[in-house]
Amino acid sequence: xxxxxxxxxxxxxxxxxxxxxxxxxxxxxxxxxxxxxxxxxxxxxxxxxxxxxxxxxxxxxxxxxxxxxxxxxxxxxxxxxxxxxxxxxxxxxxxxxxxxxxxxxxxxxxxxxxxxxxxxxxxxxxxxxxxxxxxxxxxxxxxxxxxxxxxxxxxxxxxxxxxxxxxxxxxxxxxxxxxxxxxxxxxxxxxxxxxxxxxxxxxxxxxxxxxxxxxxxxxxxxxxxxxxxxxxxxxxxxxxxxxxxxxxxxxxxxxxxxxxxxxxxxxxxxxxxxxxxxxxxxxxxxxxxxxxxxxxxxxxxxxxxxxxxxxxxxxx
Amino acid sequence: xxxxxxxxxxxxxxxxxxxxxxxxxxxxxxxxxxxxxxxxxxxxxxxxxxxxxxxxxxxxxxxxxxxxxxxxxxxxxxxxxxxxxxxxxxxxxxxxxxxxxxxxxxxxxxxxxxxxxxxxxxxxxxxxxxxxxxxxxxxxxxxxxxxxxxxxxxxxxxxxxxxxxxxxxxxxxxxxxxxxxxxxxxxxxxxxxxxxxxxxxxxxxxxxxxxxxxxxxxxxxxxxxxxxxxxxxxxxxxxxxxxxxxxxxxxxxxxxxxxxxxxxxxxxxxxxxxxxxxxxxxxxxxxxxxxxxxxxxxxxxxxxxxxxxxxxxxxxxxxxxxxxxxxxxxxxxxxxxxxxxxxxxxxxxxxxxxxxxxxxxxxxxxxxxxxxxxxxxxxxxxxxxxxxxxxxxxxxxxxxxxxxxxxxxxxxxxxxxxxxxxxxxxxxxxxxxxxxxxxxxxxxxxxxxxxxxxxxxxxxxxxxxxxxxxxxxx
Numbered sequence: 001x002x003x004x005x006x007x008x009x010x011x012x013x014x015x016x017x018x019x020x021x022x023x024x025x026x027x028x029x030x031x032x033x034x035x036x037x038x039x040x041x042x043x044x045x046x047x048x049x050x051x052x053x054x055x056x057x058x059x060x061x062x063x064x065x066x067x068x069x070x071x072x073x074x075x076x077x078x079x080x081x082x083x084x085x086x087x088x089x090x091x092x093x094x095x096x097x098x099x100x101x102x103x104x105x106x107x108x109x110x111x112x113x114x115x116x117x118x119x120x121x122x123x124x125x126x127x128x129x130x131x132x133x134x135x136x137x138x139x140x141x142x143x144x145x146x147x148x149x150x151x152x153x154x155x156x157x158x159x160x161x162x163x164x165x166x167x168x169x170x171x172x173x174x175x176x177x178x179x180x181x182x183x184x185x186x187x188x189x190x191x192x193x194x195x196x197x198x199x200x201x202x203x204x205x206x207x208x209x210x211x212x213x214x215x216x217x218x219x220x221x222x223x224x225x226x227x228x229x230x231x232x233x234x235x236x237x238x239x240x241x242x243x244x245x246x247x248x249x250x251x252x253x254x255x256x257x258x259x260x261x262x263x264x265x266x267x268x269x270x271x272x273x274x275x276x277x278x279x280x281x282x283x284x285x286x287x288x289x290x291x292x293x294x295x296x297x298x299x300x301x302x303x304x305x306x307x308x309x310x311x312x313x314x315x316x
Numbered sequence: 317x318x319x320x321x322x323x324x325x326x327x328x329x330x331x332x333x334x335x336x337x338x339x340x341x342x343x344x345x346x347x348x349x350x351x352x353x354x355x356x357x358x359x360x361x362x363x364x365x366x367x368x369x370x371x372x373x374x375x376x377x378x379x380x381x382x383x384x385x386x387x388x389x390x391x392x393x394x395x396x397x398x399x400x401x402x403x404x405x406x407x408x409x410x411x412x413x414x415x416x417x418x419x420x421x422x423x424x425x426x427x428x429x430x431x432x433x434x435x436x437x438x439x440x441x442x443x444x445x446x447x448x449x450x451x452x453x454x455x456x457x458x459x460x461x462x463x464x465x466x467x468x469x470x471x472x473x474x475x476x477x478x479x480x481x482x483x484x485x486x487x488x489x490x491x492x493x494x495x496x497x498x499x500x501x502x503x504x505x506x507x508x509x510x511x512x513x514x515x516x517x518x519x520x521x522x523x524x525x526x527x528x529x530x531x532x533x534x535x536x537x538x539x540x541x542x543x544x545x546x547x548x549x550x551x552x553x554x555x556x557x558x559x560x561x562x563x564x565x566x567x568x569x570x571x572x573x574x575x576x577x578x579x580x581x582x583x584x585x586x587x588x589x590x591x592x593x594x595x596x597x598x599x600x601x602x603x604x605x606x607x608x609x610x611x612x613x614x615x616x617x618x619x620x621x622x623x624x625x626x627x628x629x630x631x632x633x634x635x636x637x638x639x640x641x642x643x644x645x646x647x648x649x650x651x652x653x654x655x656x657x658x659x660x661x662x663x664x665x666x667x668x669x670x671x672x673x674x675x676x677x678x679x680x681x682x683x684x685x686x687x688x689x690x691x692x693x694x695x696x697x698x699x700x701x702x703x704x705x706x707x708x709x710x711x712x713x714x715x716x717x718x719x720x721x722x723x724x725x726x727x728x729x730x731x732x733x734x735x736x737x738x739x740x741x742x743x744x745x746x747x748x749x750x751x752x753x754x755x756x757x758x759x760x761x762x763x764x765x766x767x768x769x770x771x772x773x774x775x776x777x778x779x780x781x782x783x784x785x786x787x788x789x790x
Contacts, residue, residue: 002567003578097368097543100552101562105367112368157580261581313580316566 003314005102006161008095010315012103012111013149013165015092019085020142021173021208023135025049026075028208030131032200033068046071048204051180052173055083068128076134077123085138089118092145104152107145114141160257161313164250168306171246172299174233177208179295185230187287202229209233209241230291231283243298244278250305251275257313265312270305274298323726324468325740326391337394337788338731340505345389345731345738353733356388356498363497369490369549385781386491388498391730391743391763392506398787401464401472401747402757404657407647409460409749412479412634414650416456419633420446430645435638440687443595443630445602449619452525453752456628459518459590460749461485461762464657466728473660473725475744477635477643480627481592484762484782485748486550489514489557491784492760507789509759514748515557518590521752522558525624526587535584536560537577539568539591541609551592565593570613575623588624589614595629637686637720638664660725666717674721675712678705683712683721696772698724727772730783732765742766744774745785759787 025048032045043066050056053075063070078084093115096103118138126134146166153159178185184201202224206212211232218236219228237244254271258264286294309315327338334342364383393401418424419436426433436442461482463475492511496503519536526534540551542564555562567577568586576583591598597607602615617623633639641662647655663670665683674681678697685693695708712719729740747761763783764774774780 001580002561002563003580004564004567005561006580094543097548097552100368100549101556108368109366113366116365161580314578316578 001102001157003316005099006157006313007310007315008099009102009158009162010165010168010309012092012095012099013162014169015088015095016111016142016145017166017169018083018173019088019092020139021169022053022075022083022085022088023138023142024210025052025177025208026072027132027135027139028204029071030068030135031207032204045204048180048201049075052177052208053083054176055081068131072126072131073123076126086118089115099158102158104148106152107148110141110144110148114145117141157257157260160253160260163253164306164309167246167249167253168302170241171243171250171302174209174241174243174246175295175299175302177205178230178233179292179299181205182291182295185226185291187227198226199224202226205229205233211239211241214239227283230286234286235278235281235283237279244275247271247275247278254309265308267305267308267312270301270308274301274305323740323742324466324728326466326728326730326743327740337392341390341392341502342731344502344505350737353388353738357386357733360386360388360494360498363494364490367490369486384487384776385767386494387732387741387765387767387781387783388495389731389733389738390495390502390784390786391745391765392786392788393745395788395790398509398759400656402759404472404474404655405462405747405749405757406755407651407653407656408462408474408477408643409457409751409755411647411650412460412477412643413454413456413751415646416479416628416631416634417450417454418650420456420630421448421450425646425649428649430649431639431642435642436633439633439636439638441630441632441636443633445615445619446628446630451628452527452529452624455525455751457631457634458521458525458626458628458751460751461746462749464745464747465660465725466743466745467725472657472745474643474657475660476637476640478746479631479635481594482746482748483547483550483592484746485514486553487782488748488758488760488762488785489553491762491782495784506786509787509789511758511760514758515554517750517756517758518554519558519560521750521756522588522590522624522626524753525626527621527624528587531587534587535577536588536590537563537568537586539563539565539589539593541565541593541597545592547592554590565597565607565609565611568611568614570611570617573617573620573622575611575614575617586623588626590626595632598625598629637684638666640720660722663721665712665719665721670721671712671716674719675709678709680724681721682724683708683719686718686720696724699772724772727766727774730763730765732767732783734767734769739769741769742772742774743783760785 029045029049046066047056050059050071058081059074062074074081074084076085079086081087093111096108096111100108149162181201184198203212206215206229215229215232218232218239222228232239232242234243236242237248239245251271254268258268327334327342329335361383364386369383415425425431426436457479459482461478461484463478464472465475466472488511522536523534537560538551538555540548540562542548552562561577563577569576569578575586577586593609596604597609599610599612599614600607601612615629618625640659641664644655644659647653663674665671665674674683678695681697683695695704697705727742727744730743731738732741743763743765745761745763748758750756763785764776764780765783766772766774767781768779
């Protein structure tokens with residue numbers, strides 16, 4: 001396989017994962033913004049979405065105020081914002097086009113149809129009341145992409161590289177969401193009243209990571225607690241968006257890749273080390289180290305892994 | 317223009333009755349309800365768009381990928397007509413390859429005075445770097461798309477030879493696939509020759525010209541400029557259907573005279589490159605030093621006989637518009653036979669007599685740039701406005717050597733789906749030819765159709781569409 005092909009498959013999956021994460025973030029922000037009783041100051045919901053997506057400062061340079069119209073224009077439709085949903089879908093499609101020969105017709109059709117329908121959508125037509133449906137559509141299209149990928153592509157190196165892209169991006173996304181809200185997840189916050197700002201924030205974090213219901217199953221007799229939520233999203237491997245789950249996959253995929261090619265590369269060791277670290281850790285150790293410090297360190301290591309992967313397999 | 321002029325109607329004879337090869341189709345068309353074709357056209361468009369069968373339009377900001385309009389009514393060629401056409405094409409592509417070998421070696425044709433030496437040696441498309449080098453099997457142009465137009469029952473003219481990197485073959489294949497989905501019943505009543513073997517034939521052709529044919533497995537790649545190229549879909553399509561890698565210049569490198577591709581593991585040596593980039597972009601060390609597309613050192617590896625480039629660099633001299641007028645001489649010179657297919661009579665504006673004639677008759681003829689393509693930079697006298705003619709005259713007078721001229725041909729017309737139903741529209745034909753261990757001509761080709769009433773411009777960049785082309789078997 002060409003190194004460039006590996007790179008395109010990796011990024012194709014990364015961008016789809018990113019588009020879906022953006023849609024979910026916006027959904028959460030929208031929900032918060034229309035709920036007057038959430039005790040949040042005006043606009044902070046949109047800040048949550050912008051900050052978690054890493055485009056808060058760019059937004060502030062462009063717009064004077066936090067307004068739903070501006071935020072949706074910027075985070076969904078903007079051509080100038082490299083992490084808008086539009087940019088992600090376009091870049092995912094460009095990467096898929098570059099490897100047309102390496103993906104199945106079903107996968108290509110899913111990607112291409114999504115792009116065509118997205119680009120035919122008039123941004124003006126997505127008014128506030130239409131926003132949830134539109135975001136749900138993006139979410140579904142991302143599921144269709146994953147489904148087509150998982151159901152149709154050969155379990156060879158191409159599959160491994162696209163899985164890597166998916167989970168590297170997901171790990172990054174989860175860590176960022178946690179890090180922008182880390183203050184709400186400090187254990188001191190566990191003694192707060194119902195209806196407080198923190199409580200709202202916990203719920204938003206869980207929603208943004210599709211974990212609100214599954215939290216109930218993972219912690220059957222517990223109310224929302226900062227400690228549990230942090231543990232759920234960082235250390236519990238059964239939570240599909242947790243850091244531990246992502247690195248469980250990545251470490252296993254790195255092992256598959258080593259077997260497939262018959263040689264072990266440095267990226268494999270990085271993945272294994274990071275997974276071991278997450279499996280051995282307890283939540284209170286992370287609090288002792290500092291949640292923010294832990295997350296910053298993780299984001300750095302995750303990047304380092306992605307970089308090493310691209311070196312090991314000649315992504316150019 | 318020219319709806320008043322007489323043109324050859326491929327479906328109907330002078331009395332308005334269907335010709336034999338169209339008889340079943342004509343009946344079928346008659347039986348269908350009025351909105352039937354509109355509905356099928358929509359279905360076809362959906363299929364094409366979903367599959368991403370698009371082409372990019374240069375200079376268009378928005379919607380840089382467009383669909384070529386597809387006409388759902390097939391164009392039919394009888395078995396007898398095809399036999400004559402393919403014999404003519406076979407003769408022509410063999411002669412052009414012999415010509416290429418000759419001008420890059422002994423240049424007998426120049427010594428014999430059949431072509432003015434300056435026309436070759438001063439020509440930008442002539443590559444001195446190719447002199448003395450003999451590619452595998454002496455084949456230079458392995459993939460050719462011969463542009464033909466029909467002017468009467470028995471007369472086809474060759475418009476252009478396209479010996480460099482002809483495109484359109486993916487449309488030939490996808491048009492057929494789409495037709496089989498839309499109208500399965502028509503394939504039961506017509507014995508249509510297959511085109512689906514093209515990718516396999518292409519692979520055989522490329523393998524047959526590998527530097528070392530005895531190797532048990534050959535690494536073949538398709539070299540594309542990338543996803544923004546107008547024919548990118550086709551590049552991916554061909555690589556995919558042959559089961560070979562689609563590479564960009566940056567995926568290849570040269571080491572110790574051999575070409576390798578960068579893979580996720582150790583570099584893999586490449587034997588044959590089907591390149592879809594122009595000569596000038598192949599190798600920045602030999603040709604265009606500013607090229608970002610090419611592979612440094614590729615040309616040396618090629619000349620050392622370690623890799624085959626298809627088509628060979630320097631084949632452009634064989635389809636140069638200034639050489640075109642000499643192709644009948646070329647055929648006679650190398651084959652000793654009369655050409656089976658005619659050239660369109662051509663005036664070379666570099667000749668003073670020809671130029672004078674052209675300037676006197678601008679409103680009746682077609683003037684083309686020698687190096688232009690895609691229907692740009694040309695004048696179609698009969699449809700041009702007075703002002704366009706005045707302006708073109710100035711351009712032509714300033715730089716006459718840059719132009720050739722031809723009479724406006726009465727292109728044949730085929731039944732085509734239009735807003736008002738079915739009406740004749742003008743068409744051309746590009747069959748695809750492969751030259752390696754043998755000459756393989758796929759029965760069929762790309763029919764381009766000028767969708768506007770009376771228009772003679774079939775280029776997709778200028779509002780042309782395509783049709784499936786059916787060669788009937790006996």
